[in-house]
Amino acid sequence: MRSISSEKLASTYTYKILVLGPTNAGKTTLLASMFYKLGLLNPEVGSTLLTTSGENQNTLYARYRSMARGEWLPGTNEVSEWKFSYNVWSPYNLEKYSVMQFSYLDYAGGRLMEPQSVGYQELLWRIQQADVLLVLLDGEKLLHVMQGRLESENFFDIDLRNILSCVFQGKAPTHFVVTKWDILKPFYSLGDLKTFLLENDMFRWHIKGQKRIIRLIPVSAFGDEFAKRLPDGTMVRIPGKQPQPYYVEMPLACVLIDQFTHQLQQPIQKFKEGRNSPLLSFLGRRGTLKTIIMLGGGISRFFQTVQIHPLLMAGTITVNMVLDFVELYGKNEDRRRKRASNKTKRLLRIREKYLRSVKNQQTATDYAIICCMALVQKLEEDFPDSFLT
Numbered sequence: 580m581r582s583i584s585s586e587k588l589a590s591t592y593t594y595k596i597l598v599l600g601p602t603n604a605g606k607t608t609l610l611a612s613m614f615y616k617l618g619l620l621n622p623e624v625g626s627t628l629l630t631t632s633g634e635n636q637n638t639l640y641a642r643y644r645s646m647a648r649g650e651w652l653p654g655t656n657e658v659s660e661w662k663f664s665y666n667v668w669s670p671y672n673l674e675k676y677s678v679m680q681f682s683y684l685d686y687a688g689g690r691l692m693e694p695q696s697v698g699y700q701e702l703l704w705r706i707q708q709a710d711v712l713l714v715l716l717d718g719e720k721l722l723h724v725m726q727g728r729l730e731s732e733n734f735f736d737i738d739l740r741n742i743l744s745c746v747f748q749g750k751a752p753t754h755f756v757v758t759k760w761d762i763l764k765p766f767y768s769l770g771d772l773k774t775f776l777l778e779n780d781m782f783r784w785h786i787k788g789q790k791r792i793i794r795l796i797p798v799s800a801f802g803d804e805f806a807k808r809l810p811d812g813t814m815v816r817i818p819g820k821q822p823q824p825y826y827v828e829m830p831l832a833c834v835l836i837d838q839f840t841h842q843l844q845q846p847i848q849k850f851k852e853g854r855n856s857p858l859l860s861f862l863g864r865r866g867t868l869k870t871i872i873m874l875g876g877g878i879s880r881f882f883q884t885v886q887i888h889p890l891l892m893a894g895t896i897t898v899n900m901v902l903d904f905v906e907l908y909g910k911n912e913d914r915r916r917k918r919a920s921n922k923t924k925r926l927l928r929i930r931e932k933y934l935r936s937v938k939n940q941q942t943a944t945d946y947a948i949i950c951c952m953a954l955v956q957k958l959e960e961d962f963p964d965s966f967l968t
């Protein structure tokens with residue numbers, strides 16, 4: 580039986596997310612719409628609930644409500660930290676289990692990113708501590724740049740230069756989140772955007788050769804039906820329509836999977852570099868992740884020195900599934916595209932089955948992991964171009 584202390588440890592295990600982006604990129608709006616979507620039961624994401632303090636909840640709902648009324652609010656322009664608890668709710672025994680925490684640090688862009696600014700050293704420290712870095716790119720601005728209405732140097736040199744040079748001082752998985760996708764989508768696909776970004780030397784040099792996971796995630800806090808964009812660029816609400824945010828939950832869903840994959844890389848590297856017998860080295864070079872872990876002494880021994888959610892490793896069936904799921908990260912694009920084919924339905928069936936067995940924190944964590952896998956799978960299926968590395 581699992582001890583109480585390890586269950587407590589699991590519920591307080593915190594994933595640190597650092598959000599960076601120029602002013603007006605949509606950082607606060609993303610947070611408000613993500614909370615709106617994940618803070619209530621929603622079959623799209625599974626039987627999970629994101630909760631936070633009463634004060635945070637009021638602030639985020641107020642932000643979301645003004646957005647839904649069609650009030651385009653001014654930026655917040657400050658550094659703010661938000662703490663969330665991720666819970667699983669069982670409709671079978673009517674219990675709620677807290678399985679992990681997320682700390683979401685919204686770091687305004689601009690001057691803070693400049694090496695001479697007062698907070699620069701602290702920012703670098705936070706980048707190194709983060710489990711995942713979210714870099715928000717303003718979708719509307721990108722549209723203007725891609726249409727040649729704004730000099731691309733403005734975007735790359737002013738918005739991105741400082742962010743890229745900070746972000747790549749750390750090693751954490753990095754998600755480029757393209758906000759306001761509702762504005763970009765009628766004109767360009769994610770593939771067009773990926774090609775456009777990679778044509779820029781500075782962007783390509785930063786991305787190429789990186790071992791970390793780098794994703795490109797399109798999100799919309801409004802959805803496609805809520806507002807109309809007039810030719811002069813202003814947004815007007817379409818009467819009677821409500822916002823239908825889409826993909827706003829994906830950055831959070833990717834955190835757990837990408838942090839696990841990232842943590843796996845260290846012991847794998849160590850094993851490959853270790854002075855193993857020729858037979859072990861041979862098997863390690865050619866084997867699957869599971870073979871390497873087995874050769875490295877089993878799961879708990881293999882992960883001794885890295886930071887992983889304690890109950891993620893303990894659920895033997897789920898750890899097996901997660902290993903299969905992340906197996907293809909290091910592989911070439913064709914194989915990853917193959918993974919992104921038609922598996923969401925299967926994962927959703929497994930998710931339903933697991934929900935029935937949720938009865939303690941271990942089973943709740945297993946269920947939460949499957950929910951995240953199903954969402955990541957959906958993202959990759961809908962957008963095979965969302966891999967940047």
Ligand SMILES: Nc1nc2c(ncn2[C@@H]2O[C@H](COP(=O)(O)OP(=O)(O)OP(=O)(O)O)[C@@H](O)[C@H]2O)c(=O)[nH]1
Nearest residue numbers: 602603604605606607608651654655656759799800
């Ligand atoms: N059409 C559309 N507009 C959006 C979306 N997300 C944000 N916006 C608009 O973009 C503007 C800026 O959003 P904010 O969330 O305040 O941006 P921010 O990055 O927090 O800005 P600062 O706090 O100044 O750093 C607001 O007027 C939002 O309504 C979206 O998904 N679609």
Ligand SMILES: [Mg+2]
Nearest residue numbers: 607654655656
């Ligand atoms: Mg803001």
